[in-house]
Amino acid sequence: MIYTITLNPAIDKIIEVDGHLTKKKTNRVRKHEYDLGGKGLHVSNVMNQFGVENTALGFIGERNERLMLKILDEKGIHHQLIREPDKETRECIVILDDSKDGSTMITGAGFEISYERFGKLLSFIQKKVQEEDVVVVAGSLPPDMCMTQFEQLLMQIKQTSCFLACDLSGDALKKAVEVGVDFIKPNQHEIQDLELPKDVPLIGQLEQLARNIQYVVVSLGEKGCYMAHKDSIYKIMAPAVEEVNDTGAGDVFVGAFIAQLAKRAPLETMIRYAVGCSASKVTHRNCTDFDIEHAKSLFQQIKIKQVEVEQNALS
Numbered sequence: 270m271i272y273t274i275t276l277n278p279a280i281d282k283i284i285e286v287d288g289h290l291t292k293k294k295t296n297r298v299r300k301h302e303y304d305l306g307g308k309g310l311h312v313s314n315v316m317n318q319f320g321v322e323n324t325a326l327g328f329i330g331e332r333n334e335r336l337m338l339k340i341l342d343e344k345g346i347h348h349q350l351i352r353e354p355d356k357e358t359r360e361c362i363v364i365l366d367d368s369k370d371g372s373t374m375i376t377g378a379g380f381e382i383s384y385e386r387f388g389k390l391l392s393f394i395q396k397k398v399q400e401e402d403v404v405v406v407a408g409s410l411p412p413d414m415c416m417t418q419f420e421q422l423l424m425q426i427k428q429t430s431c432f433l434a435c436d437l438s439g440d441a442l443k444k445a446v447e448v449g450v451d452f453i454k455p456n457q458h459e460i461q462d463l464e465l466p467k468d469v470p471l472i473g474q475l476e477q478l479a480r481n482i483q484y485v486v487v488s489l490g491e492k493g494c495y496m497a498h499k500d501s502i503y504k505i506m507a508p509a510v511e512e513v514n515d516t517g518a519g520d521v522f523v524g525a526f527i528a529q530l531a532k533r534a535p536l537e538t539m540i541r542y543a544v545g546c547s548a549s550k551v552t553h554r555n556c557t558d559f560d561i562e563h564a565k566s567l568f569q570q571i572k573i574k575q576v577e578v579e580q581n582a583l584s
């Protein structure tokens with residue numbers, strides 16, 4: 270089984286404005302819609318598209334539960350979210366305008382998780398997760414969740430010896446690297462959070478991380494990504510597509526990669542699906558949609574090159 274964990278779930282509100290989004294101007298809304306939000310939930314949605322069975326874990330605020338459940342239902346997300354009474358699932362605002370240079374995102378803070386409810390998640394993991402399972406922990410942490418608590422979660426998952434993938438940033442990413450996980454996907458800015466030696470170039474940093482982590486991906490946006498696996502590092506060039514909304518592209522990458530991992534596909538196939546689906550995602554207006562056939566049609570344009578690791582890059 271594959272489990273995704275979204276500690277800080279969200280409802281995305283996509284707002285389309287006329288013209289270019291401008292300060293000191295009344296920006297008129299052309300249309301708006303609600304979409305699934307939260308990184309782990311997005312990953313679940315991607316795996317559904319690949320027909321990979323999965324269960325979304327995490328929390329849901331009671332106050333706006335109806336809307337969230339409706340969205341989850343429409344997307345066919347199988348979940349066992351734990352209800353936090355008297356709390357509201359955050360809204361993340363995604364603004365699209367006519368500039369065609371990406372979306373603007375304003376994320377809500379989210380709600381605090383009680384010890385009782387957090388304990389429920391830990392005991393679910395202890396009872397259900399098996400060695401052959403995959404757990405994906407993705408997205409920001411709820412306000413006030415301390416690193417000791419987060420470490421407790423990671424250790425509970427690690428105790429099962431399952432494959433643990435993390436899409437995190439900041440201190441949470443640092444903690445994941447410290448305890449040792451199987452997959453990380455920081456972008457070129459988030460990798461700075463790890464405070465690796467500044468004089469070591471990116472390739473050297475990747476090599477260092479890959480000594481303890483099976484798959485290390487550093488995403489470079491529309492330029493593609495680097496991936497380190499076993500003793501090799503690959504530079505992957507993304508296909509050129511017309512960008513409409515880049516929000517969610519990273520989640521699609523992770524979902525497609527893990528779906529292929531679950532299908533035991535070879536590394537090259539995992540990479541092509543992850544990069545192709547992510548590129549397809551940015552051509553769509555909402556934060557979740559992508560098209561597997563479109564992704565396949567982009568495979569030829571995805572260039573994978575093994576990087577020669579020079580000795581001086583590793584010092």
Ligand code: TA6
Nearest residue numbers: 279306307308361376408409517
């Ligand atoms: O990656 C896109 C997204 O999952 C949005 O749907 C939005 O809800 C946001 O990320 C949440 O990000 P965060 O890092 O705050 O968990």
